[in-house]
Structures are given as C-alpha cells and as structure tokens.
Amino acid sequence: MAKAITQVRRMELSEEEQRQRDLQEIEAMLIEHKESLQALMNVLDKVYKSGGMDLAVGLFDQGDRVLDVLVKAVDNPGAAKTLKNGLLLVGTLGQLDVEKLGPVIERMNSGLDQVAQWSEGDRSLAQILGKTNWKETLLFLLSFLKGVAETEKKQQKKGKTGWIATAGLSIAGFMFMKKKGWLD
Amino acid sequence: MSKQVNITLNGQNMSMPGDITVMQALKEQSIDIPAVCYHPSLGPIETCDTCIVQVNGEFVRSCSTFIHNGDVINTASEEVKKAQDIAMDRILYNHELYCTVCDYNNGRCEVHNTVKQMKIEHQSEPFTPKPYEEDNSHPFYRYDPDQCILCGRCVEACQDVQVTETLSIDWSLKRPRVIWDHGVSINESSCVSCGHCSTVCPCNAMMEKGMVGEAGYLTGLSKDTLRPMIELTKNVETSYSWIMPVSDMESAMREARVKKTKTVCTYCGVGCSFDVWTKGRKILKVEPQVEAPANGISTCVKGKFGWDFVNSKERLTKPLIREGDTFREADWEEALNLIKKKFTEAKETYGPDSLAFITSSKCTNEESYLMQKLGRGVIGTNNIDNCSRYCQTPATMGLFRTVGYGGDSGSIKDIERAGLVLIVGSNTSESHPVLATRVKRSHKLKGQKLIVADLREHEMAERSDLFIQPKAGTDLVWLSAVTKYIIDKGWADKEFIRKRVNGFKEYVESLKPYTMEYAEKITGVPKRQIIEIAKAVHEASSTCILWAMGVTQHLGGSDTSTAISNLLLVTGNYGKPGAGSYPLRGHNNVQGASDFGSMPDRFPGYEKVEDDDVRAKYEKGWGVKLSAKPGLNNHEMVEGIHNGNVKVMYIKGEEMAMVDSNINHVHEAFEKLDFFVVQDIFLSKTAQFADVVLPAAPSFEKEGTFTNTERRIQRLYQIFEPLGESKPDWQIIMEIANHLGAGWEYEHPSEIMAEAASLMPLYAGVTYERLEGYNTLQWPVAPDGTDTPLLFEEEFPFPDGKARLFPVQWTKPMEYEEEYDIQVNNGRLLEHFHEGNLTYKSKGITSKTPSVFLEVSPELAKERGLEDGTVVRLTSPYGSVKVPCHITDRVKGKEVYLPMNDSGEGAINYLTSSRADKDTDTPAYKEVKAKMEIIQQTGEDPLPRINHRRGNPNPQIGVQVEKKWARPDYIFPGDLVKKGALKRG
Known part of the structure; x- marks a missing residue:
C-alpha cells in the first residue's frame, strides 16, 4: 500500500551466507568424488615433479602467442610443401x-x-x-x-x-x- | 486427384503420381542426388545446377522438371556426374572451404554435405576473393560475400516468404552479390530483422552474430591467427577427402557443448516454435524447423533475435519486501510467510472476496490453472481475471453468441488458402508478422484477394486490392450494410442457412437500418467501395475475416465482432477449409489463459461458475467448497479497490500499471491496497507499487504449454536453470497455496495438465506425451487424442447443433468536448512488444527503435507547424503525455498514432478512459481524443536513420535467375558436357 518505488537494497548478509553455502556445496562434491580425486592428485603430483606443470602453465598462459608463432612459422612455402609431400607420400603408400x-x-x-x-x-x-x-x-x-x-x-x-x-x-x-x- | 504416370528410372520401370517433379520422384525412391539451392519451404530456385540429371537424353534440373508419362530418367551416368561436378565447381569458386574452423560446421552446411556426397576431391577453378567487404552493420546478423555461393535462398525467402522484399542479387555485377534495397548497407535498409535469410542460408555467408566465433572449438581464434591457418590448410590439402573427415569430427564434437532445445515463442499469439542453440547460458541462435506447425521456417525479429532479456542484469533474482521507501532483498521463507499472514488476515477480517487475483496471458496454461485454483479453491473467491480482457474478450463474446466457440475457426493454413482475406482493425504485418507473411505470399503469388479496413495506411493496407478508411468506431455499420446488401441481392448461402443456422428472419429485420446510404453517411466510406466488398465476398471461393483491436477496443466491440460472425454465417463461410472467423490473439497465451478459466464467471473450459453441476464437478475434483458468486473483472477490481471492498491483490506476469486504461486511476488504486504481491521477471512499473515482489522465471527457464491463436497447444522445454533464486511461476503459486494449507503436490507441469484435462472437456485428451517434440493439438481434443484443426465441420456446439444469427445495433463511440480534436489511434510496433519490458533489454532492437514516437500526418504538421522531432503534449480528460513527432503519410488529417512502447511520460494509457465495451468491460482504448500543444519546437527525430521504416524495399518475384542465365559468362552445365562429348567423339 503505497507509492511506486524503485530503490532496491541488496541483502548484505547474503554474501557471507552465500560463501557458507558455496563451501558446503564444494565440501559435498569433494567427498562424493573422493577416489577419482585421489587418482587425479597422484597424476598431478607426477606431472609437477617432472616439470610438466610449468610447461603447461607457460603454454596456456601464452597460448595465443604460441599458436600465433607456430602457425606463422609453418606458414612458408617450404614447410607447406614438406607437409604436402608428406601427406602425398602417405597417401601414395596406400597405392603401392x-x-x-x-x-x-x-x-x-x-x-x-x-x-x-x-x-x-x-x-x-x-x-x-x-x-x-x-x-x-x-x-x-x-x-x-x-x-x-x-x-x-x-x-x-x-x-x-x-x-x-x-x-x-x-x-x-x-x-x-x-x-x-x-x-x- | 492426380493420375499415375509410368517412368523408367535408371533402367527400372515404375509408376508415380503425375504431378511431382523429378527431384521428388527421386526422393520417393531414396535416390540421392545433390541439391544445394533447393529448400522444401522455398521450392526450386534453379541457381545451383547441381541437381542436373538426364531425362530422355536431355540434361535438365530435376528440381523444376515435372515427370511425364514415358520419361526415361538417368541419374547415374558419367555425363550426369560431369554436369553436376561442373555445377559444384562453380559453387566452390565462390566459397572458401575451411570447414574445420567455420562456425557453420554443424552438420547442416549444404556446401560441406554436398562436397562430401559428391565425393569431390578437387575444384577445377580455385576460389578468389570478391571485391566486397563483410557487412557487419546490422546488430543481429552479418553477410560475408566471400562465402556467398549466390544460391538466392535468402532472396527467395525475403521476397516471397517474408515478403518484405528487401534482398535481391545484383546479377549485373562482374562478381554478383546479395544487395539490400538498391545497394545500401544492411542496417540502413528496409530489413525488418526477421531472420529468414540467416535461417535459410545453406552456408556461413549469411549468419547470425550469436554464432560468429562461438559455435566451433577453433572458430573463436583471432582473425590474425585464423587467416594463416586457413591458408595453411589450403596449401597443404591434397584433396577434400582430408578436410571432410576432420571437419566432421570437429562437428560431432560440437554436439557435446552446443545444446539444442525446442521452445515456443513467448511474444505474440502466432505461437512460432523453434529450436534454440545454447552454449552454457549463451544463446547462439534460434533455429526454426520446417516441421514447426504454426510457422515452419519463419520468425520475426522478436522470436529470432529478441532474447537478450533472459540473461539481462536487471532480472529479479531474489524476493523483495517493501520497507519504507526502498525494497529490501529477502529470503523466500520470509516472503512466503508474510504473504501467508496477510492473505489469511484479509480473508478472515474482510472475507474471501476482498482478495483479487490476476493471472497472465504470458505465463503457461498450467500456471493460469493454478492461479485460478488458488483464488477459487484456497481463498474462496471468483475474483480472477487477466489481460486478455484488454484485447479479445469482445471477440470471444461475439463468437460465443453466434457459433459457440471463442477461438479461431481454423489454422493459419486456412488463412493461407482463402480466396479472400478481409482484415479489419488489425496491423497484421507488425502485430502478427509471421501470420501476415502467409497472407502477403498468397496475395503476391497465388492470386488471393486482400481487402483492408483501418484508419491507418499500414503495410497490409498498402498491399491490398481495396483499402477503406471508415471513421473510428463505425465498422459495425459497413459490415452490416455489406451483409444486408448480400441478402437483398439473393447472394446469401441459403442451403447453409437452412441446414445450419437459426434466427435468420429476426436477423434480416434487424438489418433494416443498414442501407448503403446510411453506411456511407456514418462511416464516410463511399457507397461503391462498400458494394465492392460485398461483391468480393460473394465471388470468393472462401473468405477469412481477420480482426484485432481496431474492432474490439471500442464501446461496441462485442457487437462488431458479432456482426463479423453474422456476415460469415450468412455467406456460408464456416466449417470449410479456407474460411471462417480469426480474431487474432495478442499475447502468446491469451487463448490459453482464457481456456483455463482466468475469468470471474467461468471455470477452465468456459463452463459457468453459476452452473451447479459444473461447480460440483470441481468441488469433487479439488476437494473443497466453491463459491457460486461470479467475481470481479479487471476494471471492477480497480473500482473495488477505490470503494474499499478489495484490499489485497496478487498479480503475476502482467504490467497492469501500464496496460490497463486510465492508468492515473489505476495507480491511485494500487496505492490504496492494503497488501500487494507482484510476481515478475523484472521490476516492472506494476511491481514498483507492490509490498512483496517475487522473482519469476520466463519461458526459457521452465516447462509448460502455450495455446496460440489457432487453438494449438504446444509444449515448451526448459533451456536454462532459473536465474539466481527465481522460480517458475507454477512453483511459486504452489508454495503460496501450501503455506495457506492447500497440500498441493505437483512435481512437474505435466501433472497439472493431467488434472486440468480430467476436468475440462475441451482439453480432455491433452497429455504431455501427445505433445512431445513438435507434435501439437488443436482443441477441442477428444479423450482419445483426436484434435480439431477445423471447427464446425459437422455442427456447432449448441444444443441443436445449429449456429445463431445475433442481431446487433451500432453503438456510437465516446463523445468529447470540441477542444479535444485530435483522434489518438494507438497500438503495437513490430520490433517492440507492447510497452517493451522485454524488447528494450535487447541492445540491437533498442538501437533501431530507441523510444516512442507520435505519427503525425503531413496535413496536421503543416497546420500546426510541427516538424520531425517536435515534442508535443497531448491532453485528454484523463491525463496527458509528452512525446516527439514523426511526420508520415501513414496517418491522415487529424488522426495521429501513438504506439504503446513507453512506460514513462509517453505512455498512451495516461490518455485513455475507463469507458469500456458494454458487454465485456474491455477498455475502449481506441476511443481517445486529445488536444495538442507544442512543448519544444525542434528536437531529434525519434526514428533514427537505421530504423527499417526509412528503407526502400526492392520488390520482385524471387531471385530472377533468368538474369543469371542471360549473362555472357554462363553456359548451362548440360550444354558444356555435350560440347565436350562432341569434341572427343
């Protein structure tokens, strides 16, 4: 019962509550997938020790630049010809x-x-x-x-x-x- | 009945119906031949030449060649393959093939699939870029000339299906291309953004912007990286047999993350259905399907591109409770408990009739059912209504009086095949765009006659064979005069009247005053034009009359609708294909809301509240006592609030504060309510008056059904999870009901429909299984699932099975003091839906139509010194608006047009009165007069340069492929192959 109003006050507590809810959700998920997570951790450990982790970080971090370089490097007649001949040879092998x-x-x-x-x-x-x-x-x-x-x-x-x-x-x-x- | 013919197909003799093309015959026999430009909804276009086969030794295009007795058809010879290869070469000359990194690589690209099908290894002429830039000017789709194969499907769709006639191919250019109007950029043309072109394009040349860079795993690469990759692929590729499998694998992978869901459009009453492609919460595109029953591949700008609102940041995501002069976000439990407390208090202190419920013509059938069940079964009142009362209730009344069912007589297909279409008071091409395209197409290509009666010269009027402009509110007079003339001339369908209609004699008596002279005097339409209409109806094989608000939103709206139905009865235009009455429903679910009892005096299925047997049935079905007293309708509720009888209101999915008439009066009523609950997806104007605002979910976020203007019940499927804490309306209503002790246990809308079907004979056989996918049912639906596409074939739903002619008299429109000299006509726009709560959230739509505007005639502008952009104030006895002018000859004299796309100072309903149709209380929105004063002489024209109304269409029939054939560089592939054979032989 009143005039039209447009101001909305956001729930302040909700951020803290939201965090609690999110944490509970994640906790439940971790427990549900305990075994596959353990296996994943195992693999990750090995990747990390071998330095593969660093390599991957670098690759994803600079993904665009890396791809750019790769594509431009390959984008020359010699390289294209090599790839083409390679594919042709593979194709022709089938004919032999x-x-x-x-x-x-x-x-x-x-x-x-x-x-x-x-x-x-x-x-x-x-x-x-x-x-x-x-x-x-x-x-x-x-x-x-x-x-x-x-x-x-x-x-x-x-x-x-x-x-x-x-x-x-x-x-x-x-x-x-x-x-x-x-x-x- | 076509007779069979005998043909020989690749050596086999067989018999086929004699009226099909070679391509159709091949399809019958499951013989695969390539076909790139052919599309089942467009017919043969003849631009690609890949479907060439040999008939009796001659090379022909199989798409456009009909079979004859004795034909010998060969599809497998070397020569046929050569001709097809030549055709495909020419296509690849025009199209750069890079499928793996192409956004259109989704299994449906005709170029990709045909290359695969024909096992093409190489192309004889390499692709060369065209001398044109990509056109990215339009907000919703883009044209890449380098990919365009000039198949002309888009042109065909724009010219002959949508019939906006914007696109064509300029065959005179060295490298032909598609052009808009006479060669302007897309955004400056007459393009109405309907989306047909991007839907039918067989490759990625014409593509929705939502797809660009999003559809594939690799397509999102920056242009700098993509170009060398494409070059590399082309240099390395040895043959296409490599490209195809790799891109097919990528295409299959896309299925994993691009979801395709069927839904039904939430905008207008045509009820288009289509698939929506989404990736996470991103909408990639809307993909219409050929088998969609109401619309096929057609859409309009809103259905194809108007979905930004679903993910808008302004969506309500938490319940709001008023505290002082702000809203405070709250938890659901708190909001529901507050509602329970207040509802119970009001019910116990003032009685159940102190509460009022407004359900929605936009929400699903199941949601309307629950809202009226809440009001009737849980609270105990019949105070239930919805916004369909603002539009078509008078039509429903007119049809109830005469033929017994308040819905369209047939389907859109019947309108398509009518001999004559008469449109009264409907701006069909802007209010029901896809339905209008059927009329436009039949009129352009199939000789259908079109007669339009309206104040304003809109698109349908421009195209019509006869256009009359009667004075506002006088349609009943000329309609009755036409009927009287037909009867006097002996042209009435006497057989039909004798066998199937009652009340002829009294009706003829009642027509006595409606002579041609009287009609001319009252309406201002010359006698000979009214006689022409009578002749046209008499001579047509079948007549469909379409009408909308121009008829219903008057003091005599029900009577005028009755007069239309009377005319159709007298001429035998019911119960046969291509004929009948078509009151065009506004919202996507106006029909459904009415069907499901969203009115104060009827239960679902239109059975009366006062009928003891009906009430007993519902009492048994619901397990509660029900009130026998009819309740209050919209306007009566507003009065009820003013006189203190109505204390509490619960509205869902409606903007009553803007769309009811006389909104100053309505706003004052809302301010007086003790407790006001509004359920919506945005903080609408109505919600701003509420005490509690509940966040609801739109059609993309729930399951349910809509019923369109064809009485067609269609299922929508859930695409997204509800945003934030919003919920589907049916869940919210259930929770409120259960807080009040109702004990409802619905887990899915299908259960709600099942319950409703068990109580309403009209929907008896409706189940979700029968509505799976694109299956639909048109009511009445018998318990065994048989539906009724065409009504009244055998009988009318009255006790004796006969229809009734219902005498009516003309009601003079509202009279105003002399100072109110401007007739303010009002209505819809194509691109904004009503007040624009949904469509203004679309950046693209808003960029082309940013605000409301007042259409003013050149005569009036000259007389009053108005220019484009002059801001004027219009004042009626009920309120005033401030709005900028736009001068156009669509309106004439002192009639102006104010569309309804505004929620601020330009909102039309500040001018409208509370006067209404005498029989249904539908506000007389069209009977508005005002006085005008200039507030600001110069200003910006409210219609920007890029609005489609400023474009210049380029009408022609189809893509004019003859121009292509006349080019010096064109040789028919069949001839080329013959030449080669001669050389070698």
Whole structure:
C-alpha cells in the first residue's frame, strides 16, 4: 500500500551466507568424488615433479602467442610443401602393392649382392658374362620396363608420370652409389 | 486427384503420381542426388545446377522438371556426374572451404554435405576473393560475400516468404552479390530483422552474430591467427577427402557443448516454435524447423533475435519486501510467510472476496490453472481475471453468441488458402508478422484477394486490392450494410442457412437500418467501395475475416465482432477449409489463459461458475467448497479497490500499471491496497507499487504449454536453470497455496495438465506425451487424442447443433468536448512488444527503435507547424503525455498514432478512459481524443536513420535467375558436357 518505488537494497548478509553455502556445496562434491580425486592428485603430483606443470602453465598462459608463432612459422612455402609431400607420400603408400614388391625386393637384394661382389672382387667381364642366366635377367628387366611404360600412358592426365619408374630407379641408383661409397 | 504416370528410372520401370517433379520422384525412391539451392519451404530456385540429371537424353534440373508419362530418367551416368561436378565447381569458386574452423560446421552446411556426397576431391577453378567487404552493420546478423555461393535462398525467402522484399542479387555485377534495397548497407535498409535469410542460408555467408566465433572449438581464434591457418590448410590439402573427415569430427564434437532445445515463442499469439542453440547460458541462435506447425521456417525479429532479456542484469533474482521507501532483498521463507499472514488476515477480517487475483496471458496454461485454483479453491473467491480482457474478450463474446466457440475457426493454413482475406482493425504485418507473411505470399503469388479496413495506411493496407478508411468506431455499420446488401441481392448461402443456422428472419429485420446510404453517411466510406466488398465476398471461393483491436477496443466491440460472425454465417463461410472467423490473439497465451478459466464467471473450459453441476464437478475434483458468486473483472477490481471492498491483490506476469486504461486511476488504486504481491521477471512499473515482489522465471527457464491463436497447444522445454533464486511461476503459486494449507503436490507441469484435462472437456485428451517434440493439438481434443484443426465441420456446439444469427445495433463511440480534436489511434510496433519490458533489454532492437514516437500526418504538421522531432503534449480528460513527432503519410488529417512502447511520460494509457465495451468491460482504448500543444519546437527525430521504416524495399518475384542465365559468362552445365562429348567423339 503505497507509492511506486524503485530503490532496491541488496541483502548484505547474503554474501557471507552465500560463501557458507558455496563451501558446503564444494565440501559435498569433494567427498562424493573422493577416489577419482585421489587418482587425479597422484597424476598431478607426477606431472609437477617432472616439470610438466610449468610447461603447461607457460603454454596456456601464452597460448595465443604460441599458436600465433607456430602457425606463422609453418606458414612458408617450404614447410607447406614438406607437409604436402608428406601427406602425398602417405597417401601414395596406400597405392603401392607391397605384396608384389616383396619378390622384387628379394631379387633387388641378390642383384646388389652381385654388385657388391663385383666391386670388391674379381673384375673379369668374361667371368660375369659366363655365370649369368641371361634369359632370366633380360626377362626381368624388360617386363619391369614394360610395366612402367604402360602405366606411364595411363597416368598422363593425373600428372604422376613415371613416379614408379623414377622411384624404382632412384632406389636402385641410391643403393648402387652407397655400395660404391660415393655417398660417404 | 492426380493420375499415375509410368517412368523408367535408371533402367527400372515404375509408376508415380503425375504431378511431382523429378527431384521428388527421386526422393520417393531414396535416390540421392545433390541439391544445394533447393529448400522444401522455398521450392526450386534453379541457381545451383547441381541437381542436373538426364531425362530422355536431355540434361535438365530435376528440381523444376515435372515427370511425364514415358520419361526415361538417368541419374547415374558419367555425363550426369560431369554436369553436376561442373555445377559444384562453380559453387566452390565462390566459397572458401575451411570447414574445420567455420562456425557453420554443424552438420547442416549444404556446401560441406554436398562436397562430401559428391565425393569431390578437387575444384577445377580455385576460389578468389570478391571485391566486397563483410557487412557487419546490422546488430543481429552479418553477410560475408566471400562465402556467398549466390544460391538466392535468402532472396527467395525475403521476397516471397517474408515478403518484405528487401534482398535481391545484383546479377549485373562482374562478381554478383546479395544487395539490400538498391545497394545500401544492411542496417540502413528496409530489413525488418526477421531472420529468414540467416535461417535459410545453406552456408556461413549469411549468419547470425550469436554464432560468429562461438559455435566451433577453433572458430573463436583471432582473425590474425585464423587467416594463416586457413591458408595453411589450403596449401597443404591434397584433396577434400582430408578436410571432410576432420571437419566432421570437429562437428560431432560440437554436439557435446552446443545444446539444442525446442521452445515456443513467448511474444505474440502466432505461437512460432523453434529450436534454440545454447552454449552454457549463451544463446547462439534460434533455429526454426520446417516441421514447426504454426510457422515452419519463419520468425520475426522478436522470436529470432529478441532474447537478450533472459540473461539481462536487471532480472529479479531474489524476493523483495517493501520497507519504507526502498525494497529490501529477502529470503523466500520470509516472503512466503508474510504473504501467508496477510492473505489469511484479509480473508478472515474482510472475507474471501476482498482478495483479487490476476493471472497472465504470458505465463503457461498450467500456471493460469493454478492461479485460478488458488483464488477459487484456497481463498474462496471468483475474483480472477487477466489481460486478455484488454484485447479479445469482445471477440470471444461475439463468437460465443453466434457459433459457440471463442477461438479461431481454423489454422493459419486456412488463412493461407482463402480466396479472400478481409482484415479489419488489425496491423497484421507488425502485430502478427509471421501470420501476415502467409497472407502477403498468397496475395503476391497465388492470386488471393486482400481487402483492408483501418484508419491507418499500414503495410497490409498498402498491399491490398481495396483499402477503406471508415471513421473510428463505425465498422459495425459497413459490415452490416455489406451483409444486408448480400441478402437483398439473393447472394446469401441459403442451403447453409437452412441446414445450419437459426434466427435468420429476426436477423434480416434487424438489418433494416443498414442501407448503403446510411453506411456511407456514418462511416464516410463511399457507397461503391462498400458494394465492392460485398461483391468480393460473394465471388470468393472462401473468405477469412481477420480482426484485432481496431474492432474490439471500442464501446461496441462485442457487437462488431458479432456482426463479423453474422456476415460469415450468412455467406456460408464456416466449417470449410479456407474460411471462417480469426480474431487474432495478442499475447502468446491469451487463448490459453482464457481456456483455463482466468475469468470471474467461468471455470477452465468456459463452463459457468453459476452452473451447479459444473461447480460440483470441481468441488469433487479439488476437494473443497466453491463459491457460486461470479467475481470481479479487471476494471471492477480497480473500482473495488477505490470503494474499499478489495484490499489485497496478487498479480503475476502482467504490467497492469501500464496496460490497463486510465492508468492515473489505476495507480491511485494500487496505492490504496492494503497488501500487494507482484510476481515478475523484472521490476516492472506494476511491481514498483507492490509490498512483496517475487522473482519469476520466463519461458526459457521452465516447462509448460502455450495455446496460440489457432487453438494449438504446444509444449515448451526448459533451456536454462532459473536465474539466481527465481522460480517458475507454477512453483511459486504452489508454495503460496501450501503455506495457506492447500497440500498441493505437483512435481512437474505435466501433472497439472493431467488434472486440468480430467476436468475440462475441451482439453480432455491433452497429455504431455501427445505433445512431445513438435507434435501439437488443436482443441477441442477428444479423450482419445483426436484434435480439431477445423471447427464446425459437422455442427456447432449448441444444443441443436445449429449456429445463431445475433442481431446487433451500432453503438456510437465516446463523445468529447470540441477542444479535444485530435483522434489518438494507438497500438503495437513490430520490433517492440507492447510497452517493451522485454524488447528494450535487447541492445540491437533498442538501437533501431530507441523510444516512442507520435505519427503525425503531413496535413496536421503543416497546420500546426510541427516538424520531425517536435515534442508535443497531448491532453485528454484523463491525463496527458509528452512525446516527439514523426511526420508520415501513414496517418491522415487529424488522426495521429501513438504506439504503446513507453512506460514513462509517453505512455498512451495516461490518455485513455475507463469507458469500456458494454458487454465485456474491455477498455475502449481506441476511443481517445486529445488536444495538442507544442512543448519544444525542434528536437531529434525519434526514428533514427537505421530504423527499417526509412528503407526502400526492392520488390520482385524471387531471385530472377533468368538474369543469371542471360549473362555472357554462363553456359548451362548440360550444354558444356555435350560440347565436350562432341569434341572427343
């Protein structure tokens, strides 16, 4: 019963009471989750002792700047290319038919053994010519190159021309050069 | 009935209905094809070209091509894929793809989903930025041209669904973009902030500001860090098959912290429903759903963007008790005990009828039910009312007299499909925006006829085929003249009248005075226009009459409403689709409050308090004795306080101190009360008079149901916990009742509804299970859950099943002394709801409409020397207001318009009288005359430059995709594929 009023007096006691209520609530929560909290404390202890805590604080504290630096550092053509090539390689791994590659690698190894023998041992042309199974060797080389040539045609549009050929030859070349000691 | 046709689809023969498109046929067969610009609520737009398939060897867009007998459809060939890829390439040329750090990556982005669906790996042309800045000018949403794919959905929605006609795409630019009006910034345009564009945008180009930087885990990064990240992603990405899964994972993670809850809008009576996306207590956006029954994807500025008030710092969070000249915060127990003491004292000293209860048209049905149960069952009085008496009670009276049910005859869909819509005394596009869009759309695109009768030339009047401006308060005369003319011409629906209506002969007698000449004399409307209306009603396939306060808030409001219903009965416009009477309800729950007995003479379900059988039913149901004496209504309560009979008042959720009429008189009454309890979410003007103020919770913080103007009952779900110590109204009422010994034990509003349903035949089959999600029921609801979308199909709810023509006579409006020469029309605004207690808390809305203003005609301005910004004082016999002028030709002559968005010196109700409708006591708000004097000649125009009324819409039909096709750089993808084939072949 009275005129319209607009002033509101906030409850003064309520701050103290509010604090009490909040403390009670937290107390109840701590008791309810006693076990998981103990486990958490354990982990935190170990992180703290190893210095990980400090590291994390630094990271979160300067989070924006850190991210900024990271992103800007990576934002250069070289880095982008590396990441891109890395992703491409991973993608292409899926395309390699490693099962079929197995026997080829075996043969590669034998071939390299022969090369090793040649580089470290006898240098007699006549001897090698005599010992070699020419038919098998030629068949191996020719069928490999045949496959490369055919695939090359198919891949013209996608721009992945001669990848396998290059890869294969570079692996072979690399191994040759290593054995020869040209790369040391 | 459409006949079946035979088609071959990817080699399979099948039979389909003959009136569907290829896209619909494919959907039927669950065949997936891409579609970016198509939207079920907008129809085919034809801008994206991704839905291309082959029909009989030709490439066509499946969205807009209908199937014919013998068609051979191919969706799987290489060529079809090529054409679709070309279309998608063009989209990606316009859109920078960075899904993982995009705010719209929530599973619904059409660009993202279509890229996934089509297994796109690369795009042939890289994205290039557009030469336009982001437009951030508008307070609620922003446009990023760099992301815009020019699908035109926003344009389609603005032009043909919302029909505000602000947006278009400028196809003549080198890089086309969306423009507002003729190319101004968003905030300076005619945009009404309805939100349709941001709702339908398939990507993040048009986006709600609440989402920007908030929706994703990484989207909140500063722009400096984000840009290099986007660049890095694009340089590193080998193909989109990487981007998609990573962003999908992030999108799934978002589900963990973005909550999506359905609610029903708390503003107007249309009852839009939608999902609200929230993160903690932050509101990200309102997301309308296609399946929402009243509104679909539509919203208005308040429902889409007007929710700042929920988290406002001014919310009441603790009970307040008056002490001297301040309020003191108190604990609930103290407040409740004080209420118990005072209520009991008053009841025992002065009797139960010394207490009065006002429930709310804004609170839920369950809350209204409990308030009237408190008054009737616990205190023992029938002094119960609510603010629906201030608006539509006369309409309810008119309909009770004639057809037996006081609610809309059908649904919004019926209004949509009517042959003729007649709007009397309603500013529909501002008061019921989404409902108005249906009328605007049908009128613009489907040939619906529109006739408007009003004092003021508002938007609906501008669009109408015929607009009449009768003198204030004379609608009954021309309506009756129209009815008489129709009967005299032999155009009455004789079959319908014979079979389904009583009282025809007496009614025709009563119409004798309403000749065309008489009508012209009284209303000032030329005879030929009134005859045109009669002809239009006669020629229309079906007629819906919509009306609002222009009809009801007069001395003869009930009678005018009766006259409308009589006209519809005579022309057979009841009980069939697309026809009927539509008194548009103001608040979100006006219908519900009335349904649940918030009135002094009726129980829930409109059964009379004086009926012994009804009372016995409630006495049994509640276990108490009930009073048989009808109580006091709003105005009678005010008088009761003045003459000392009413000592105590309890109001919830209503601003009676501002919205009742003659508020000087009301304020004096409040000051006389012995004890006054007000329950609200803010310290409203009404609350300032209280002895105890109780903090309540709004719709976002509780469960319950609302009933909209379509009689549609809808459930709202709780989104937030009540703020601070506020509580849902139903809990507060229960606690008060229990302190008074009631022993109520409701644990959830569903229990309250169950109890109400068991006592009210109207809501008999209503349960919360039946209302889950977006399911709704329109009353009457039978016990087995069958509801009634269209009323009166079989019979009218009278003992003999027939309707009644009810003779009425014209009541002359209030007369004033000559010095009061200005007619002060009043009403709502689009962007502020009523006095603005909720909407002024929105910074964005307030920035565009900061205050009240007086619309003054150019003629009056010239005559009195007024300018934009002149502050005037209007004085009526009851009070005065001070308000700045705005000159516009929406009003004419000596009629001014004062909207109600003010609670201070500009509040309209300082001018209104206590005179009311003779049958219902609804205040005659519209019968106000005043005299005007200038207080301050020059001042700032009260409508700022960025108010939408200053914009210039750009009407057109849809996005005009033909202009896109006419561009020299456009080739239909199908043609491109054919060319390529020719080259190779």
